Amino acid sequence: MITKKEVKHIAKLARLGLPEKEIGKFQGELSKILDYIEKLKEVDIKKITPTSYSIEMENVMRGDEEKEKLKTKKDATLKLLELAPETKNGYLKVKSIF
Amino acid sequence: MELTNLTITQIYQALIKKEFSALELCQAYLDRIKKEDKKVSAFLTVNEDFALSQAKKIDDIISTSRGIPLLAGIPCAIKDNILVEGIRCTAASKILENYIAPYDATVIKKLKREGCVILGKTNLDEFAMGSSTENSAFGPTRNPYDLTRVPGGSSGGSAAAVAGNLCVYALGSDTGGSIRQPASFCGVVGLKPTYGAVSRYGLIAFASSLDQIGPITKTVEDCQIVFEAISGKDELDSTSVELKSKVKSQKSKVSEIRIGVPKEYFIKGMDPEVEKVIKEAIKKYEEMGAKIEEIKLPHTEYALPCYYIIAPSEAGANLARYDGIKYGYSEIQNPKSKIQNLLDVYLKSREEGFGTEVRRRIMLGTYALSAGYYEAYYLRALKVRTLIKEDFDQAFKKVDVIFTPVSPTPGFKLGEKITDPLTMYLSDIFTVSVNLAGLPALSLPCGKIGKLPVGLQIIGQSFEENKILKIGEIFEKTWPPSSYQK
Numbered sequence: 001m002i003t004k005k006e007v008k009h010i011a012k013l014a015r016l017g018l019p020e021k022e023i024g025k026f027q028g029e030l031s032k033i034l035d036y037i038e039k040l041k042e043v044d045i046k047k048i049t050p051t052s053y054s055i056e057m058e059n060v061m062r063g064d065e066e067k068e069k070l071k072t073k074k075d076a077t078l079k080l081l082e083l084a085p086e087t088k089n090g091y092l093k094v095k096s097i098f
Numbered sequence: 099m100e101l102t103n104l105t106i107t108q109i110y111q112a113l114i115k116k117e118f119s120a121l122e123l124c125q126a127y128l129d130r131i132k133k134e135d136k137k138v139s140a141f142l143t144v145n146e147d148f149a150l151s152q153a154k155k156i157d158d159i160i161s162t163s164r165g166i167p168l169l170a171g172i173p174c175a176i177k178d179n180i181l182v183e184g185i186r187c188t189a190a191s192k193i194l195e196n197y198i199a200p201y202d203a204t205v206i207k208k209l210k211r212e213g214c215v216i217l218g219k220t221n222l223d224e225f226a227m228g229s230s231t232e233n234s235a236f237g238p239t240r241n242p243y244d245l246t247r248v249p250g251g252s253s254g255g256s257a258a259a260v261a262g263n264l265c266v267y268a269l270g271s272d273t274g275g276s277i278r279q280p281a282s283f284c285g286v287v288g289l290k291p292t293y294g295a296v297s298r299y300g301l302i303a304f305a306s307s308l309d310q311i312g313p314i315t316k317t318v319e320d321c322q323i324v325f326e327a328i329s330g331k332d333e334l335d336s337t338s339v340e341l342k343s344k345v346k347s348q349k350s351k352v353s354e355i356r357i358g359v360p361k362e363y364f365i366k367g368m369d370p371e372v373e374k375v376i377k378e379a380i381k382k383y384e385e386m387g388a389k390i391e392e393i394k395l396p397h398t399e400y401a402l403p404c405y406y407i408i409a410p411s412e413a414g415a416n417l418a419r420y421d422g423i424k425y426g427y428s429e430i431q432n433p434k435s436k437i438q439n440l441l442d443v444y445l446k447s448r449e450e451g452f453g454t455e456v457r458r459r460i461m462l463g464t465y466a467l468s469a470g471y472y473e474a475y476y477l478r479a480l481k482v483r484t485l486i487k488e489d490f491d492q493a494f495k496k497v498d499v500i501f502t503p504v505s506p507t508p509g510f511k512l513g514e515k516i517t518d519p520l521t522m523y524l525s526d527i528f529t530v531s532v533n534l535a536g537l538p539a540l541s542l543p544c545g546k547i548g549k550l551p552v553g554l555q556i557i558g559q560s561f562e563e564n565k566i567l568k569i570g571e572i573f574e575k576t577w578p579p580s581s582y583q584k
Contacts (some may be wrong), residue, residue, distance in 0.1 A: 007461070014414060015421070015441075015465040016457055029458060029519055033362030036520055037475070043482050050480030051487055053307050053337070054536020055560070057556040060336040075344045076284070079200045085428035094423055095430070095440045 001031045099124040109266065110168050112161060116388050117251040120160070120171030124215050127173045131264050139239045141248075143176050143186050149173065152215045159213070164492040175265040177256045178219035178312065179226055179302040182206050185216075189302045190234035191224045193420050193427045193451030197484055203300020204335065205269060205328040210411035212327055217265050220255030224305045225417065226397045228252050228527045232516045233455045241283060241510070241548050243279055247509040250280030256314045257284040261516040267324050267339045271301055272406055272544045275504070275529025278541035279380065281314055282504035282553025285543045285579065287321045287570070288314045290529075292560045296325075296331030296337040303357035305412035305443045306337075308405075308533040318542070318571040325563060341561055352572055353387035358497030361473030362398035362526055375544035375552040381503075391497055398531060399484050405530040407466050407479035408521060414463030417456070422447025439448040443539060458519060463478035487535040490557075499569055500557040502528050504541045508550035528555060531558040538563045542570045545582050 007027045011018040018026070027030040068076070079091075101123055107353045116279055128146055135141055157169035176182060179189045181199035183206075188194045202210065209216075223233035231239040232256025241247040249258040253270030257280035260268050270277040274292035281288025289312045296311045303309065313324035313375040330479035359380060364373055379568070384390045422428035424445045429435045429446035436441055452460070466475035493500060505525055515522045532539045537557055544554040554573075558566035 001466075006465075010461050010465050010468065013468060014454070014460045015418070015444040015448055016460060017445035019449070026458065026461060030461060032344040032520055033406065033462060034465075037215060037406060038482070039403045040400055040407070040475075040478055040482055041396070043180055043478075043485065044512070045481040045485075048484050050477060050479060051484040052514075054487060054534070055337070057337065059331075062304075062333075083103065083200065083425035085422065085425075085430045092423055094439065095443050097440050 002027060004035065101158060102196065103142060104167060104266070105317050106172055106266060106315075106323050109172055113156075113171050114167065116160070120153040120156040120215065120332055123171065123274065124149050124173055124217075128218055129567045134262055134502065135264060137240065137245055138242055138258050138262050138264070139237060140220055140255040140262060141175065141218045142188060142221050142236055142246070142255065142262055143192065143215070144194045145185055148185065149215050149217050152274065154216070156213050158227070160220060167212040169209065169327055171215055172266050172494055173217050174209070175220045175256060175259045175268040176206070176218050177253050177268065177270045178207065179192070179222060179271060181300040181302075182216060182219070186218065187219065187302070188236070189225045190236060191451065191453065191456065192224045192235045193447070195427065197426055204297035204332045206300065208328050218533050219420035220253070220259050222255055223252035224456050225413070226252040226271055226273055227413070227422070227455050227459055229272055229275070229522050230510070230512075230515065231255060231280070235453055238512060242508065243285060243551060246511055247550070248283065248512055249302050250283035250505070250509060252276040252280075253288075253314065254280045257286055257288065259312050260284070260286045260316060263395060264535045267313055267320055268322075268329070269311055270314050271304075271309055271311050272533065273304050274533050275507055275526040276407060276531050277312045277314060278539060278553065279525065281541040282543075283509035283551065285546075285551030286316060287318055288553075289310065289321050289487075289539040289545065289563065290532060290539050291325060291329065291532075292538040292562055294337050295329045295561065295563065297330070297335040297338045297343060301308055303416040303419045304473060305409040306416060307412060308409060318567055319541075322564070322567045325567075328507060335430050342477060345400050352383070353568060355383075355388045355499065357388050357390050357496040358393035358493050358500045359381060359390060359394040359491070360393050360398065360500060360502060363396050363505075368503070369508065369547075371507075371547040372503055372507060372552055375547065376501075376554055379544035379573065380501055382573065386572070386576065393497060393500065395483045395493060395531070397482065398487050400533040401486055401534060402523065402527050404479045404482045405526070406462070407475050408483065408534070409461040410463030411466050411476050412463070414460045414467065414483065417460055419454075420448060422451075427451035455519070483534050484532055487533055490531075490535045490537060494559050498565055502555045502557065504528060504553040504555045508547050508552055534556055536560060538566060540566045542573060544556040544573065544577075552580050
């Protein structure tokens with residue numbers, strides 16, 4: 001069973017606002033899921049190498065070259081900026097850190 | 099001629115023979131969506147003008163008597179976590195409610211090159227997290243076979259749209275069963291391709307080592323056509339690979355096929371009616387001459403807990419991008435908000451923008467990756483993943499394909515499992531192993547319980563999509579759905 005304090009801590013790490021009334025709910029649900037996951041402790045994993053990807057992966061390299069013409073690049077930049085909630089002089093605007 | 103129940107090849111033939119135009123066809127589907135989708139709610143966005151203009155272009159090409167690709171003019175639907183330029187893409191989340199896709203996913207680029215007609219975007223569980231499409235921020239989709247039941251998930255909108263004749267085919271995505279389970283519940287064909295067979299560029303990321311885009315269709319033949327159109331290496335997705343062979347499988351005689359049936363997939367708690375339908379399907383293959391062998395996949399019971407560490411861990415990292423700054427819902431735009439600093443923007447935007455299941459999985463993943471728990475959870479799960487993959491490697495030394503049920507139950511009632519996350523997770527128990535091992539698997543309609551369809555899962559070795567499709571087609575031709583329709 002994870003504690004309410006742990007639930008609050010995880011939410012903070014995940015940058016999720018957590019209303020007071022949901023703490024108990026998440027505590028119960030996450031504990032139940034984690035109990036189920038405990039099952040993995042039955043498996044002998046000594047000498048087993050971990051698998052991150054199911055297929056063999058190689059790093060893919062390419063030349064650091066400009067691909068698109070400047071004009072289409074500008075259009076693409078504008079398109080992306082239009083999606084942002086707040087911009088100023090072609091930059092994303094953010095709230096102050098403190 | 100009823101225009102809305104044809105397959106891709108039937109339409110292709112009719113278009114060339116000018117029995118009807120692409121525009122008429124498109125209009126027939128749009129009319130049907132208008133009438134029928136009020137009940138099913140498969141679509142989140144329908145873009146009539148866009149669809150009709152695409153259809154018109156195909157008619158122009160046909161009128162000049164030039165040849166057209168197989169998929170030209172065929173009306174399709176796209177799961178709303180795949181980007182189509184200029185069209186809203188929500189991932190069924192409030193956080194992307196007003197997000198307009200700035201570019202095409204590679205699969206869309208490929209389909210557009212073929213001249214596809216995109217009718218609209220289909221509903222899903224928010225960010226593809228769920229097994230019933232009830233986790234959509236915009237309301238659930240219903241199963242066309244029984245409107246009181248779920249279509250499965252997370253590609254429930256796509257499967258319901260194909261089953262309800264609201265499109266000819268659809269694209270879905272599959273991270274732990276999200277194409278196969280809804281295909282099973284809705285009585286349509288669904289393919290989860292080998293990891294890397296289809297580019298993920300432009301698919302809204304959930305768990306990047308597991309996600310794959312795949313087709314949902316009415317027939318196996320259609321499935322093959324769509325799969326061929328969307329697969330292949332893409333320089334924008336470094337995990338994509340060129341298929342080793344596009345050659346059709348050599349083994350086409352049913353008497354040469356060795357089918358493995360893992361006993362771990364016939365477990366207590368499974369609906370006995372489902373078990374009966376699946377065993378009958380296996381028996382039919384045996385009667386046709388295939389060799390059936392019992393095999394062992396000993397780590398099967400650990401696949402689901404393993405998945406529920408790996409998928410949420412990757413999701414937690416992937417969904418960190420929704421921060422209320424670059425795009426999507428932002429608390430900055432809320433005039434009543436009391437936010438003061440950057441942290442408040444993150445916390446509030448994510449709290450308001452994400453639904454319960456998404457937040458639950460982000461928390462689970464964050465916990466599994468947090469200091470002190472990484473080795474106990476995440477690293478352990480990656481090692482168990484190795485064992486699950488090795489189980490399949492061993493099994494495929496003896497057999498060509500593996501047959502299992504897709505899900506332990508047929509489509510369940512709306513509301514039946516939504517209150518208990520763990521119960522919902524259990525409906526993916528037969529599908530997650532395939533994603534962990536990166537294998538291709540087909541969900542093939544093979545029978546019914548009353549009016550509810552049941553799917554057979556045909557699992558193949560990596561990049562042997564053609565083989566599993568071929569084997570599925572044998573059943574479909576010998577035992578078409580009309581042979582068990584009541």
